[in-house]
Amino acid sequence: MPKLSRSDWYDLARDMNWTFGYVNEADVFPEELSGTGRVPPEAWLAWDEPYKISYREYVHNQVTKDTTTYSLKNAVGRSKLFDQLDPGWKSVVVAHYGAIAMPEYLASFGEARMGRFGRAAAWRNTATFGTLDEVRHGQIQTFFPYGLLGKEPRGDWALKAFHTNNWITLAVRHLFDDMFVANDALSVAIQLTFTLETGFTNLQFLGMAADAIDVGDLEFGSLISSIQTDEARHAQQGEPTIKVLIDNGHKEYGQFLVDHMFWRAWRAFALLTGLSMDYYTPLDSRKMSFKEFIQDWVVKQFADQFRDYGLDFPWYWDEFINELDWYHHAIHTVVWNYRPSVWWNSDAGVSPKERQWLEEKYPGWNRAFGKHWDVLTENVRTGNLAETFPETLPVACNLCQLPIVRAAGVLAGAHTDPAPLRHVHNGRVYQFCSEPCRWIFTRRPERFAGHKSITDRLWTGDINPPNIGGVLAYMGLSEAEHGVDADNYAWANGKH
């Protein structure tokens, strides 16, 4: 019997809906889990995913991708390719696994929530594939670093990081809890799949895979490519969701969700991708600066695609564009200074040639940031390494959980006052790195008020002893796991 073509059965099979007779709408789609109640149920029937796939096709595609990726891993695992990689690139890979592997698995919770509580059958169908994608991404990105353990024991931070109170983990976990672990289906679609995946990661994964191949890391390049193609598919859930929301008169709420998460995504990107692109990736392999990447890809994408749906630029757009020049440079200085507190080896990336590149890409870098590295370099050269390590914590933002670096904003001409921004809620003082972080907090304080930043934990006695040794132990780092300078200070001694 000839098989029906997909187009003959797809919509019918996909749109599995029925009228509730024994329960009411709110029982099946409770608002706190679904978040779709602003739009009438029948309006959700307009939800349609641009790229369609059947379960048979999905499984076929995934098996093919897994076969290719795992075969390549087996071949590369027997070679010395990883040993030959630039130390800075190894840091990119180890940082990535610790920060991203577990969130990919946790993203399956968000996808599953859309798969159950998305108000359109088509949406639930697409999200079911998304759930399987994210389970796969969690598994493959813990399995690959497991293969590195003989060469890089901190590959196990792919699994371990999210079970610690490391300060980077606190920031990433706070972000992803907000974005998809503790979020309703509608907000997951707009904040995870539309804002983060369509806006940032889908593009970043393309660039990252290309960079990996360029530096000779075929294994990581193949892995990231295999993930990116899944992302490109399940990221589509955001577009029809925002379209239904806007078509039914709720642009303002969609804009709020985008504004909220675009800023948070930017903060995470500045930390992870900003440092990777401008400091860790070997100079010869840098195709563009982080700022150019954001301008050419993220900004253009937002302008072209998000605005097609009638969305405006977020209200803090000027501040975001301004930060491209300085924010991640400040964060890099802090991360390198606090290098024992991260699970990868921080690459200073400030050899004379690299400083020249930074000044060329970011005119004024030497004036604003080079002077700190002059002091750090002098301490390294004179053997005064103790002065290059911290003895207390920076004050962390109560929203993004990253160090407050408004002082660097003053040096870059972006701010006039280095003081953290404040907000008092129920008698507790909260401190913020920026107006958008404070705005996100104050719009829904009950969502964030119970959390303590790493600095709060030090101040309120959660960390004992309350010194840097106690802090490192609290963060889950044994001495053997402390990050060190990736190049063993060659950059400071003119050997780079």
Next chain:
Amino acid sequence: MALLPLSGTFLGDVTTVGVVVDDEDTAEAVGQKIAHHAVGRRVAARTAPIRVRLGGRVLDPDEIIGRTGVSPYDHVEVFFDE
């Protein structure tokens, strides 16, 4: 004698640090405690005196921090007086 958590920024540094001082400390001592985490580490050392600004007012070096109206978690700015 009570512990007083403060956030402090040494002007010219990249970040704000958390410190715990004694509320009987002088402004001079508070300034030195914050400078310890920045000067000679990320900010070049100078011979100029170090001053503390709280709420827009530069404190007298002998002023007792606990009697300045400061509250826990307040921010102080520290700088070379040149």
